[in-house]
Amino acid sequence: MTDFFTMASLVFVVGSGIRLATPFLLAGLGETIGQRSGVLNLGVDGVMLLGAFGAYWTILETGRPVAGVSVGLGVGLVMGVVYGVVTVTLRAEQGVSGIGIFLFGLGMSDLLFQKKVGTPLPIRGFGEWHVPVLSRIPKVGEMFFQHSVLVYLAFLLVPLVAFLLNRTTFGLNVRAVGENPAAADSLGVSVARVRYTTILLANGLAGLAGAVLAIELGIFQQNLTNGQGFIAIALVYFGAWRPIGVMGGALLFGMVSATVLQWKTLGLVSGATSSLTAMAPAILTIVALVVISRTVGQPAALTRPFDRGL
Amino acid sequence: MPIGAVVAAFLVGGVMLLTLGVNPIRGYGALLDGAFGDVDALADTAIKSMPLLLVGIGICIAFRASVINIGGEGQMIAGAIVSTLVALAVPDVPRLLLVPLVLLGGVVGGAIWGAIPGALKAYSGVNEILSTIMLNIVAVQLMNFLLRDLIMDPYEKDGGRIPQTRRLSHNSDLPLLPGDTRLHIGVLVALAMAVLAWVLLWRTSLGYRLRAVGHSPAAARYAGMPVKRTIVAALTLSGAMCGLAGAILVFGSESHRFVTDGSSVGFTGSAGFNGIVTALFGGLHPLWTIPSSFFFGGLLFGANAMQRAVQVPAALIVALNGLVVVFVVSSDRMRRAVGESLGRGRDPAPHDDVEAQP
Amino acid sequence: MYTRRNRKWLGLMAMLAVLALAAGACGSDGEAADDGLFRIAVVAPSASNDLAFTQSMVDAVHALDGVDVIDITDGTFIVDDAAAAVRGYAKDGYDLVIAHGSQYGGSLQEIAKDFPDTAFAWGTSNDTFGLDNVSAYTAASDQGGYVMGAMAAAMTSSGVVGVIGPIAVGDAKLYVDGFVNGAAAQDPSVTVNVNYIESFSDVALAAEAAEGHIANGADILTGTAQMVVGATGVAAENGAKWFGTQSNQTALGEDMVVASQVYKWEKALQGIVNGVKNGDLGGGSHTINLENGGIVIEFNDGVDAGDARAIGEGLIADIKARMVDTGA
Numbered sequence: 001m002t003d004f005f006t007m008a009s010l011v012f013v014v015g016s017g018i019r020l021a022t023p024f025l026l027a028g029l030g031e032t033i034g035q036r037s038g039v040l041n042l043g044v045d046g047v048m049l050l051g052a053f054g055a056y057w058t059i060l061e062t063g064r065p066v067a068g069v070s071v072g073l074g075v076g077l078v079m080g081v082v083y084g085v086v087t088v089t090l091r092a093e094q095g096v097s098g099i100g101i102f103l104f105g106l107g108m109s110d111l112l113f114q115k116k117v118g119t120p121l122p123i124r125g126f127g128e129w130h131v132p133v134l135s136r137i138p139k140v141g142e143m144f145f146q147h148s149v150l151v152y153l154a155f156l157l158v159p160l161v162a163f164l165l166n167r168t169t170f171g172l173n174v175r176a177v178g179e180n181p182a183a184a185d186s187l188g189v190s191v192a193r194v195r196y197t198t199i200l201l202a203n204g205l206a207g208l209a210g211a212v213l214a215i216e217l218g219i220f221q222q223n224l225t226n227g228q229g230f231i232a233i234a235l236v237y238f239g240a241w242r243p244i245g246v247m248g249g250a251l252l253f254g255m256v257s258a259t260v261l262q263w264k265t266l267g268l269v270s271g272a273t274s275s276l277t278a279m280a281p282a283i284l285t286i287v288a289l290v291v292i293s294r295t296v297g298q299p300a301a302l303t304r305p306f307d308r309g310l
Numbered sequence: 311m312p313i314g315a316v317v318a319a320f321l322v323g324g325v326m327l328l329t330l331g332v333n334p335i336r337g338y339g340a341l342l343d344g345a346f347g348d349v350d351a352l353a354d355t356a357i358k359s360m361p362l363l364l365v366g367i368g369i370c371i372a373f374r375a376s377v378i379n380i381g382g383e384g385q386m387i388a389g390a391i392v393s394t395l396v397a398l399a400v401p402d403v404p405r406l407l408l409v410p411l412v413l414l415g416g417v418v419g420g421a422i423w424g425a426i427p428g429a430l431k432a433y434s435g436v437n438e439i440l441s442t443i444m445l446n447i448v449a450v451q452l453m454n455f456l457l458r459d460l461i462m463d464p465y466e467k468d469g470g471r472i473p474q475t476r477r478l479s480h481n482s483d484l485p486l487l488p489g490d491t492r493l494h495i496g497v498l499v500a501l502a503m504a505v506l507a508w509v510l511l512w513r514t515s516l517g518y519r520l521r522a523v524g525h526s527p528a529a530a531r532y533a534g535m536p537v538k539r540t541i542v543a544a545l546t547l548s549g550a551m552c553g554l555a556g557a558i559l560v561f562g563s564e565s566h567r568f569v570t571d572g573s574s575v576g577f578t579g580s581a582g583f584n585g586i587v588t589a590l591f592g593g594l595h596p597l598w599t600i601p602s603s604f605f606f607g608g609l610l611f612g613a614n615a616m617q618r619a620v621q622v623p624a625a626l627i628v629a630l631n632g633l634v635v636v637f638v639v640s641s642d643r644m645r646r647a648v649g650e651s652l653g654r655g656r657d658p659a660p661h662d663d664v665e666a667q668p
Numbered sequence: 669m670y671t672r673r674n675r676k677w678l679g680l681m682a683m684l685a686v687l688a689l690a691a692g693a694c695g696s697d698g699e700a701a702d703d704g705l706f707r708i709a710v711v712a713p714s715a716s717n718d719l720a721f722t723q724s725m726v727d728a729v730h731a732l733d734g735v736d737v738i739d740i741t742d743g744t745f746i747v748d749d750a751a752a753a754v755r756g757y758a759k760d761g762y763d764l765v766i767a768h769g770s771q772y773g774g775s776l777q778e779i780a781k782d783f784p785d786t787a788f789a790w791g792t793s794n795d796t797f798g799l800d801n802v803s804a805y806t807a808a809s810d811q812g813g814y815v816m817g818a819m820a821a822a823m824t825s826s827g828v829v830g831v832i833g834p835i836a837v838g839d840a841k842l843y844v845d846g847f848v849n850g851a852a853a854q855d856p857s858v859t860v861n862v863n864y865i866e867s868f869s870d871v872a873l874a875a876e877a878a879e880g881h882i883a884n885g886a887d888i889l890t891g892t893a894q895m896v897v898g899a900t901g902v903a904a905e906n907g908a909k910w911f912g913t914q915s916n917q918t919a920l921g922e923d924m925v926v927a928s929q930v931y932k933w934e935k936a937l938q939g940i941v942n943g944v945k946n947g948d949l950g951g952g953s954h955t956i957n958l959e960n961g962g963i964v965i966e967f968n969d970g971v972d973a974g975d976a977r978a979i980g981e982g983l984i985a986d987i988k989a990r991m992v993d994t995g996a
Contacts, residue, residue, distance in 0.1 A: 008883070008884075009883075009884075012879075012880065012883035012884075015883075016876060016879055016880070016883075019876075019879075020872075020876060042380075046632070082636075085640075086636055086639070086640050090640045092636075092639040092640045093590070093639055095378065095586075095590075096586070096587060096590040096635060096639050097635070097636055097639050097640075099583060099586055099587055099632075099635065100587070100631075100632045100633070100634075100635030100636040100639065101632060101636065102583070102632065103583070103584075103587070103628055103629070103631045103632030103635065104628075104629050104631075104632025104633055104636065105632070106625075106628055106629075106632070107625045107626060107627065107628025107629030107630070107631070107632060108625075108629040108632075110623065110625035110628070110743075111326075111623055111625040111626050111629060113715075114623045114625065114715060114717075114743075115330060115623070117717070118717060119717055119719065119919055120715075120717060120718070120719065120897060121919060121920065122897065122900055122901040122904055122920055122921070123901075124904070124905070125905070127905070213872070216875070217871055217872055217875045217898050217901055218875075218898075218900075218901025218902070218904070218905070219871060219897045219898060219900075219901050221715075221869070221871045221894075221895075221897065221898075222625070222714075222715065222743065222869075223575075223869070224871060224872070226573075226869075226870055226872065227443075227446075227447075228872075230380070230443050231443060231447075233439065233443070234439060234440040234443040234444060237437040237439060237440040238440055257876075258876070261863075261873070261876050261877060261880055262880055264863050264864070264865075264877070264880075265830075265861055265863045265877065265880035265881060265884060266861070266884070267861065267862070273455070273459075274864070274866055275451045275452070275454040275455035275458060275866055276451065276452075276455050278451045278454075278866065279447065279448045279451040279452070281447075282444040282445070282447035282448050283444070283448060285440070285444050286430070286436065286440070286441055286444050286445075289434075289436050289440065289441075290430065290434045290436055344756075350759070354752060454866055458835075458866075472770045472771060472773060472793075472837055472838070473771075473835060473837065474771070474773075474774055477774065477777075559748070563747075563748055563751070563775070564748070564751040564755070564774070564775035564778050564779060565747070565751065565773075565774025565775040565776075565777065565778060566774070566778065567774040569747055569771050569774055570771070571713065571745055571747065571769075571771050571868055571869075573745065573867065573869060573870075575745070575746065576745045576746055576747060576771075577746075577747070579746045579748060579749065611752070614741070614744070614749055614752060614753055614756070615756065617741055618709075618739060618741055618753065618756060618757070621739075621740075623743060624743065624749075625743070
């Protein structure tokens, strides 16, 4: 166990935790925006997979990471349009539509991968960008300031999204629509337009999260996300629908996962017992939530389609 | 019309087949032939439908109480674990007793795994979407741990170390139904559960409470109903159904062992998710979930046949499933029926409590 | 109860029934055609192009003589689906059905009994369940592991080598054990860290495991199973060298992959195929190794391995001559 508590080991764990947290964070932020306006999107994982494949294939063919990221984002936006049509215009039930999108994304990304990609060659990403000056601070620099550009982007989005939700008119509309769409409607806010926008943002971020995942791993595979999209949804609840809370949840999850992995690398746990330690992130998340014990915060109109006529 | 939506989805699928250079008629023909083409296929489709039906029944119960149970995967695994432990503990009990015992084990395992998030929701306010997702992860790791260590086949321990149990007691094999197919009584058990669930929801006071809490917890509390206990009951029953599905998967399987490849989907076949879709398709009604599960079971089973016949990856069918869901849910009638059934959940404002018809 | 919703369901079922009958009438492919063609089917848990486990088998069956029809069902990581596929092929009258995955053994044990006239093969294992229509195949991957472990120990400048494994099972475990022993025999002062990520498919976890090794100082990595592509990406990014197994993995990095232990399953399968044609449906266990040419170490000339290459080639010769115990 002393092996684990060396400086080098701990530094690695923190850095790794941040890296592992990034896709959760991006998808979680998107889902937060959507849910604050009353839209639950259970299809996040599927959109992430489509975004991941889009990014992977683009980079495989063109060799340009920026193009890959753009495609991932674009794929997410397209899925956002679809989801918007289904849940806002057609007012379909959100939970099941989301699961439908998930299944579609899961199957489609796998199908396209098997048929369009011959040998799954690895792709190169952005590499690390060392923040000038800050990255030179011993230990702290390694932990926080030597990551890929995409990681910084994700964490910068946290205050941005918070600002968006809390300090802009748009954010005000979003929250109003999420709490009481009828009242918002009577005040002249177009519920449909607000929700379309949040859905586009949410799905775009989900597609981006998938792209980030594929680029960081340098590869694509069937079910690459392995349920991360669902975990991101759970983290939104964990974070009480606040961006900073979601970030906290993502980091908690990432750090614990990284710790467990490091234990395995160092041979501190092995064989079957490693399965027990792999439960740690999940159990800790539940325990943390019980301790914090929040019951308030859910947007009142979450999952309810808004029908102007009613 | 929902049929139109299904046809539309299949048309889109046909276009996808064309772009892959496959004749859609041949492709779909292989799918349908594989799923329904002969008696064996029908039997296999029925077997494939069974977990969908059971999970779906569980979802009917939970969703009608406005509890969103995404923990089907974990509950299936929990049921499988407990039932396997039972079979390993008392392998020599005569078959007439052992089969019901292991199935009961499945029910208990799943019930526990559902009760936990239920209690967390009712008494600690932990949102069930969060807790069920997390417990899915815990269940998979628990399964891996047990199969890797405590209940691993002793033959394997020194050998290849395949994470599986020994061949479980022959007395626990689910009896086959007459006729020369692989159809086993698990299917009958599932059908019976569907009927029981229907009775529960519309003919018992517990069922009434479940639906009342689903429509409006505030009103239910005002009327003096024990809302918290009802929520726990909803998730417990839901989990119990999923656990039963897990047990039947183990004891009705080809290998009659509990085996893992490290993931949850490798064991459940995503029944935890597909079951949700199945239930919503059946309008959250246990009896209508039966044909719904057969439909989806056929799609899933036929997909493998299609893959063998025309070399199109079964992933196409997964995508097609998703399309079918989205199209049907978008179409008018289905949407209305489902919306009524799900009720308005946490809405304190009065709504006409339209009872979805039995 | 005859409401609109019920009618919709009846309509759907009716439509399905009609279509099924029509399909049944038009469609019957491959109903045990007695046309003298030799048919092989493979059922495997991951994609055919995974540059690892499944690919090794797919490449092998295409290299066989005397086989007319090859059908592959890949990506069946759901054990029940794989069992259904195996049963389906047997029913359709295939001559040899290969269940490529250790988790399929339990199911095969039951299915093979129902089809005594069909030949089955499965791996990686040496258990034929006492059935004489089942052949088992496995790879002595510890041999290649030993060679490459020694090479890695000779090549490493940091003194730390990292191994990423799936579940400690079958040929994966053999490979890792051989690798560790080979490194220790070559240079006991080299640290070899082993991380079994407990999954055959979690690419992200494999990548993080590789990151962990790099952070602990490893400059050479190796790994086995289909999730290993996650680790190779990390190796490439960090300038680490890679030793591959199961298939030739040079494509993953021309300047990174030192050597690959390639499984030539056809060495074992050809014998099984010939046997089936002569009426012997199986019952034996087959191992591919360096000696019988079933395992080949393919060096990548794009990477200069220096002295390590000579060491490697020497060990290969020694193992073939049975002068080395890999200890696995």
